[in-house]
Amino acid sequence: MKKITLVYFSPTKTTETVLRDITQGLAQSLEISSSEITAVNFTRPEIRGTVLEPFDKDDIVLLGAPVYAGRLPADAADFFKKLTASGTPAILTVVYGNREYEDALLELKDVASACGFIPVAGAAFIGEHSFASTDIPVAMNRPDENDLKQAQDFGGNTGTLLKKTTDLKKLAVLEVPGNFPYREGMGTGAPDFIAVTDACTECGICATACPSNAIDADDGFATIAADCILCCACIKACPEQARLMKAGPIKDKARWLNETCSIPKPVQVFFAVEP
Ligand SMILES: Cc1cc2nc3c(=O)[nH]c(=O)nc-3n(C[C@H](O)[C@H](O)[C@H](O)COP(=O)(O)O)c2cc1C
Ligand code: SF4
Ligand code: SF4
Structure with missing residues (x-):
């Protein structure tokens, strides 16, 4: 009996949404019931301390992460590198x-292969x-209905x-775009880019959403810049809209993205084929 496991990092939940729809299409195609599907969401730091059991040939694993500066987020890459697999098929997704x-999808492929996945x-x-x-929109509301239909189709076609x-070993190596050596990616630490306004009710939701334990509840829920990975999960999770992006380099980047990346890009899918 095949089992499906989703292993993903997703601070603002778009990767999670895509992976769930891919899984739906895959499970339907392979007639795998929901009781055989497990999700390992390692966004929160305490989960990243756990070591998963090795995967084998009866597993199908979906690995997913957002793209940060054209690479995998460092926390995601570090967790993926700890996985072990033996001839386990892997379905790779970057959002x-x-x-x-x-280089993010190539990096994910290389990490997965080094762990023993196919x-x-x-x-x-x-x-x-x-x-x-809403003030500075970039790719708002994506993944949209059409993206999620494509996610289901991608899962179904992979099934x-x-x-x-x-024999999976007879498949040609999966080819994906990207270059090695990879581009430089993110450095550590962040500019102090979030203001907490008087609207804050000290509910703590932002701290629970933070993948980096970078919010200090004892200091008015201020951001600890040295630990922040810029993911904006706290801003999007705050029910009072009390966390605002300050003027500065990140807001400037958002404006630049708004101006230069307004044409919606298409989903891209790649399959290993039998030679
Ligand atoms: C620090 C940082 C760097 C990012 N770099 C890129 C990038 O290089 N290219 C891009 O198109 N999007 C980039 N993004 C946007 C995310 O990849 C995108 O919003 C993704 O949907 C977030 O996934 P999540 O909802 O699973 O957290 C970046 C986001 C952050 C926080
Ligand atoms: S989620 Fe918003 S309201 Fe709640 S503690 Fe954080 S900043 Fe304050
Ligand atoms: S404090 Fe930084 S790392 Fe934590 S949720 Fe907010 S933006 Fe992300």
């Missing part, structure tokens, strides 16, 4: 904010940009590929 995904399919989906807001492949 990006309608600028570019550059990458059978890969995809780059679009998600609302982390830096976006069809797995059904007709008797």
